[in-house]
Amino acid sequence: MSLEKNIKIIFENIKLENNIDFFKLWKETYKIVNPSKSLDLNNMLTAIRINKSFYLCKYFIFAKDLKGDFLECGVLKGFSSYLLRSLEDQLFKDTINNYFLIDSFEGLSDFLDEDKSLNPDIIQNKKGDLKANIEDVKVLFNQFKNVNIIKGWIPKVFESLDEKNKYKFVHIDVDLYQPTFDSLNYIYDKIVEGGILITDDYRSPSFPGNQKAWEKYFNSKNIRSLSLPSGQAVVIKE
């Protein structure tokens, strides 16, 4: 049986809050963010991305009524931020919180030993890979109010954010050990009670540094996080 058929069995007709059709929203986002690519539902990476997006949407809805901003570290072409910003548009008439989207727009930073996979069958990315054009991302988000796209390297780039900002939803998707750890260090205390912190690559064979940084940070604080079936991990701030 094809992967496409399985994806449809699992994800078609899932209604989110306000009767929003999850899979329709996902496909619309894909088309807008990747206008020149055709969608291949027989690709395992696509299936993984749909699965991760579903969890992002569910946790985003959980936090929607809290007071606080949205922050994403690791934007690339804007897929996950666009998905959630579009979802917010369908949940509320008027968006009052800000969106801060942070990326080097120069691709991945340095790989440390923590980032190196011990599995020789895995072909890893390298420094400078996953580079997107900030101007394209700006155009993508033009239609939305309150979206701030910020270029710079983590952790230095955090100096452009107001120290007093409080966040209700944070998505960390920078793949590597050091920027993941630096992001947690900067952000965790600024998340409001009940707010959500999700990391994308917790169980990624290609980016083992993400889990190491996440566990180092939360173990040192004695905070439990949940590893999701999608490969992400989440903490709900208490």
Ligand SMILES: C[S@@+](CC[C@H](N)C(=O)[O-])C[C@H]1O[C@@H](n2cnc3c(N)ncnc32)[C@H](O)[C@@H]1O
């Ligand atoms: C997997 S991509 C993000 C994917 C994106 N969330 C999406 O939905 O398509 C990882 C991003 O992290 C950024 N990145 C990696 N290390 C960084 C660092 N030290 N500072 C800033 N950005 C970084 C890269 O430029 C890249 O765009």
